[in-house]
Amino acid sequence: MDPQGLRDGARGIVPLVVPAIPFGVVLGVAINESGLSRLIGWSSSWIVFAGSAQFVAVELLAEGTGVFLAALTIWIVNARHVMYSAAIARRFAEAPRWWKLVTSYVLIDQSFALLDGLSDKHADDDGSAELEASPDDLVEVGNARDVLNYRMGFLFGSGVMAWALWQIWVLFGVLLGDVIPDSWSLIYAIPILFMTLMLLAIRAMPGNSIPAVVAAAVGGAVAVVGRDMPNGTGLLFGAILGIIAGALTETVLARKETITTP
């Protein structure tokens, strides 16, 4: 792993996970109030390491749900990671197996969004993520081995940094949750965070962004309609149908272009 990649990744992920501070703190409060022991509740952070799934699981377990239904809920909420895994795999096909097995543990939505956003050379022009070089810039100037080493460092560095910060924030919430008033509505930071990640993903699209907008509209609408479906499957259906809608829209637009362009 390239040390520069490690540093850039660790630095680059920070602005993307800063909005997760309220998420982590609110999750810590939920653990604090669930009736689970603080250590067991906090252990979800380093065992599962996925905020939405931890939230749902702690809630269910506090209500007396059994091991298998709680675990199934975690799997369903986290099923999107299969898609993230596949999306990221293309860039790391040549990386060593041991590195992949270790790094798998720290793969998160935000790493996915960050790597996705790096395709857009101007993704860092807001001053919040000053990346000295993006992996895709290096494709043009460096050799393949350097690019891979840089990307490996970048992904691992971003994942480890996000993991460490997440442990601290959730623990902070567990310990100090009692003094945070409910009236702050801190839980509302969660949808705002994911909305912003969605906007970044749409803006990072190369070329036409219409299929991405369609994917988001369908994904969001299906999830709203299916919000009362059991075990978070509304989210899963929304995601799958949104992806299909995006891919179909891209296909239709590409065909139209072929017809109109001589």
Add this chain to the structure above:
Amino acid sequence: MNSTALAAFLLGGLGTYLMRASFFAFMGDGLIPPVVGRALRYVGPAVFAAIFLPRVLGESGFATLGERPTPEIVAAVIAGGVGWKTRHVPLTLAVGMVSLWLLQWAGL
């Protein structure tokens, strides 16, 4: 309850790890069919939208849109505009939360 929780976290965590590792560690690029590859481009927008939209609209879903807009919806629209314009995550979050607090404080 604590041993049940620990067992559920371990089982859920193992599955989560295997899902994270699936394509990334066990199946290389060659095994992804082109049609799946095309679909993967839209994973981000679809998943993030499916997570945030139900939470913004609340319990009654799309029926909420027929009534007076809630502070959550107004705050999301304001934050969305800032996020689209600036692509700055912490700023967008701050604007969203401050908008929400102001709207709630004003009793709108």
